[in-house]
Amino acid sequence: MAVVNEHTVKAFDEDLNRLRGLISEMGGRAEQALLQAMTALSKGDLELADQVVRDDKKIDTLEAEVEQLAVQTIALRAPMADDLREMIAALKIVSVVERIGDYAKNIAKRVALMDQTRSIEAIPVLMSMSAAVAELVHDALNSFAARDAELAVRVTVRDKNVDDFYNSIFRTLVTFMMENPKHITESAHLLFVAKNLERMGDHATNIAEMVYYVVTGEHMEERERGETPEESAAAEQEKD
Amino acid sequence: MTQEDLSIADPKMTAQNVNVFYGEKQAINDVTIDVGTDLVTAFIGPSGCGKSTFLRSLNRMNDTIASARVTGKITLEGEDIYDPSMDVVQLRARVGMVFQKPNPFPKSIYDNVGYGPRIHGLAPTKADLDVIVERALVRAGLWDEVKDRLNESGTALSGGQQQRLCIARAIAVDPEVILMDEPCSALDPIATAKIEELIHELRGKYAIVIVTHNMQQAARVSQRTAFFHLGTLVEYGKTTDIFTNPKQERTKDYITGRYG
Numbered sequence: 045m046a047v048v049n050e051h052t053v054k055a056f057d058e059d060l061n062r063l064r065g066l067i068s069e070m071g072g073r074a075e076q077a078l079l080q081a082m083t084a085l086s087k088g089d090l091e092l093a094d095q096v097v098r099d100d101k102k103i104d105t106l107e108a109e110v111e112q113l114a115v116q117t118i119a120l121r122a123p124m125a126d127d128l129r130e131m132i133a134a135l136k137i138v139s140v141v142e143r144i145g146d147y148a149k150n151i152a153k154r155v156a157l158m159d160q161t162r163s164i165e166a167i168p169v170l171m172s173m174s175a176a177v178a179e180l181v182h183d184a185l186n187s188f189a190a191r192d193a194e195l196a197v198r199v200t201v202r203d204k205n206v207d208d209f210y211n212s213i214f215r216t217l218v219t220f221m222m223e224n225p226k227h228i229t230e231s232a233h234l235l236f237v238a239k240n241l242e243r244m245g246d247h248a249t250n251i252a253e254m255v256y257y258v259v260t261g262e263h264m265e266e267r268e269r270g271e272t273p274e275e276s277a278a279a280e281q282e283k284d
Numbered sequence: 285m286t287q288e289d290l291s292i293a294d295p296k297m298t299a300q301n302v303n304v305f306y307g308e309k310q311a312i313n314d315v316t317i318d319v320g321t322d323l324v325t326a327f328i329g330p331s332g333c334g335k336s337t338f339l340r341s342l343n344r345m346n347d348t349i350a351s352a353r354v355t356g357k358i359t360l361e362g363e364d365i366y367d368p369s370m371d372v373v374q375l376r377a378r379v380g381m382v383f384q385k386p387n388p389f390p391k392s393i394y395d396n397v398g399y400g401p402r403i404h405g406l407a408p409t410k411a412d413l414d415v416i417v418e419r420a421l422v423r424a425g426l427w428d429e430v431k432d433r434l435n436e437s438g439t440a441l442s443g444g445q446q447q448r449l450c451i452a453r454a455i456a457v458d459p460e461v462i463l464m465d466e467p468c469s470a471l472d473p474i475a476t477a478k479i480e481e482l483i484h485e486l487r488g489k490y491a492i493v494i495v496t497h498n499m500q501q502a503a504r505v506s507q508r509t510a511f512f513h514l515g516t517l518v519e520y521g522k523t524t525d526i527f528t529n530p531k532q533e534r535t536k537d538y539i540t541g542r543y544g
Binding site for chain 1 (some may be wrong): 499500527528529530536539540541542543
């Protein structure tokens with residue numbers, strides 16, 4: 045983690061380092077929540093799922109702590125230039141990380157709602173998707189810690205893979221549901237899980253965009269977006 | 285990123301390749317900058333960076349320092365102010381100055397403001413002078429507080445009022461430019477806020493340049509900011525840009541408190 049040791053008033057450095065530490069901790073917990081929720085899903089581990097739900101409170105607490113510290117630093121230190129951008133970015137990033145934590149909690153809650161005796165072929169693909177998302181979230185948070193604008197840009201580009209995963213899982217599950225009506229409940233849950241993962245990928249991109257802003261003072265160019273499954277399904281229908 | 289156009293259409297004063305020396309020591313190094321009427325310009329920088337020296341060049345106050353020497357070209361409305369034909373007394377009426385420590389004359393409030401117009405022949409009659417004095421005090425935001433005691437001594441006023449009196453004094457001779465050298469350094473926050481509000485009101489009537497140690501103040505009152513360091517103009521830009529995303533490392537280090 046890039047440690048600040050530059051301001052003439054050392055207390056300012058201490059505040060900034062404490063802020064960065066809290067954001068790092070929060071990010072680590074959100075990543076862990078994602079990985080544990082998906083493990084619980086694939087193994088049908090109800091206890092692990094329960095733990096993810098309980099641990100989400102800690103993420104929420106950290107968000108409140110960071111907010112308070114950021115507001116305090118703005119009031120007391122009148123930060124300028126990159127210090128100021130860092131305060132604004134910190135506030136936006138923790139609200140995004142809190143959402144990522146919530147999505148992980150949401151996935152964990154679904155584990156209990158699924159009948160563990162049925163196995164669904166979409167699950168291994170979902171696990172690959174979640175691994176990609178976990179990497180994206182990890183790199184986005186790393187880019188913040190290291191103030192690495194180039195890594196941030198690469199994160200936004202790689203999100204396309206996550207979107208592609210989602211599109212493919214969507215189509216697979218819809219087909220599966222049509223052929224296996226008895227599995228519709230589980231499949232619907234898995235659709236939500238896939239959507240949650242896709243949203244987490246988007247949030248990783250949001251973090252990356254904030255990092256780019258902190259480092260360069262500019263906003264990242266609009267990145268290209270692929271077709272959503274809804275859009276491609278509509279396009280398919282028009283062809284008929 | 286597009287390069288923003290920082291040029292000022294129809295600048296009131298221009299400075300080109302200005303150098304200032306105190307004997308052998310060079311205090312200002314090749315500074316080029318324009319000053320406009322519609323935009324308040326702030327000069328910021330650490331102690332000894334030359335911002336006050338440069339400010340004083342704009343109305344030839346450096347002439348009063350024996351060892352000072354200025355090279356380059358400074359113009360007011362297109363006229364070279366260092367040209368031998370320039371009337372320096374007249375110049376200092378057109379380019380007024382307000383100093384850090386309020387320095388009212390040991391005269392009445394009325395006479396403080398009326399002295400300049402009188403010696404410059406701007407008021408043929410007492411009635412004319414009354415009008416000029418009132419208008420200047422109104423413009424300086426001081427009229428309501430002193431209109432019933434114009435005969436009282438200027439030095440009996442509070443610090444903030446004295447400074448506004450000095451601004452009224454500068455305004456009374458109908459300047460084109462007002463130079464302010466840390467005008468609020470000796471004032472409390474409320475008096476400071478009143479001066480800042482006054483600067484905001486005067487914008488557009490006079491070209492205003494303010495030298496300040498207080499970065500938050502520069503951020504509040506100006507639209508353009510120039511950062512000086514060791515006699516060089518390091519960066520000049522829109523105030524919002526300078527304080528949110530400065531281009532030069534030295535500028536960033538100074539405004540974020542990493543300097544020194």
